[in-house]
Amino acid sequence: MTSIRRKDYFNMTNAILVVLFVVFLVETFMGGSENTTVLYKMGAMYNPLVAIKHQFWRLFTAQFLHIGILHIASNAIIILYLGRMMEPFMGSWRFLALYLLSGIGGNLMSFAFGSDLALSAGASTALFGLLGALTTLLFTSDRRLATGYAGRQALSLAVLNIVIDLFISEIDIWGHVGGFITGFCLMSLITTQYHGLYRRTFKILSAIGIVVYVIVTLRLGMRINF
Template sequence: MNNSRIRWYMTRLKLMPFVTYGLLIATVLMYLAEILLGGSDNSAVLLQVGANVGQLVAQGEWWRLITAMFIHIGLLHIATNGVMIYAVGTQIEGLFGHWRMLVIYFVSGIVGNLTSFAFGSMNSISAGASTALFGLFGAFLFLGVGYRQEPYFQMAARQFLTLILINLVLDLFMPSIDIFGHIGGALGGFLIAMVLALPARFGKLPVWQRIAGTVVLLAAAGVLGYLGMVRYAG
């Protein structure tokens, strides 16, 4: 294989949103595992595969803050979130790059699940990629604030702000939806996008801004974890 062919393949790989594809595949595989184990709406199965349950997190099962974002309850749930992972994930990965996309997704999901741990229903089972998805929405919000010189980012930020607000209003009328997880995910996405920033070709963010984002993000995660532990200790 000659050098030009190798460069062509490397360019294709660089442009391919393989992180988004990987997250989507992992989510689908987890759903199939739920089906094989007894059904995606079976509470025992959801607990077995790692859904977010506050009492269990308080007992030390912190890994549920991560696994919960790959678990879905019902076909409509995974179908809706799967489409959004692809649609929004490919955009974020194209802008931020591969490793930043991965960090945004996981940090947003964890912060969203921590918010649910701290403020959500104490007797519910929480699961789904929506905490991470709201983080991707939050990352777009930050682009509108941090890169005001870019008209596209301004337009996208307004669209995603509208999407967030509509979803939160709908959440108020749907008790089964974890509104706190959504709010926390959006906040986590906004902050981690501030910390990571876009690649240098879009311009550099002030160092103080990135440091401030780091401090607020770590403080928020620590406070949420503490509030959740205190809540379940009682």
């Protein structure tokens, strides 16, 4: 019983949340999470630095930074909810890979289509990747079952949030869209729920989609439009 409790407690979802809050504390001690200088130094997304200075590491680091306590609190709650649902059936390392790569994928879309004057950060790119991954359940499960319902809920939540994003200029909508697309394609690659030719075809299309996505977003992102 003790080992089971330890496994439940020390999971990857909790580890991700610990890292996010530790990074937030570092931001705070360095001058504040809303201080642009601090965000620049710690690796927030700023397209000109990625394109001109080739600081591609920002595509990875930006997902660990947050701007204000409400920003990290809202993301943490949803990550905790989705993580506790997804990690048990995916496995910890697959869940971590999905989370991190979705964050990068979201920042790639922001790099390609986002404002070149904006500074962006946050785990919502990875969070939308989790929603995209759950949406694949619509294609792998009977929609009348609980898994199919989870897929519908994930898609509805993602669409609702993206619609809301349209009316809030401070939100990086492209990062959210990119995270969702990346999560959907990645989950299509790693899932074992497809069958026969359909499974092989879907995986091939997903792999091609990811490669094309990375190439196109990088090429578009290298153009700076002030």
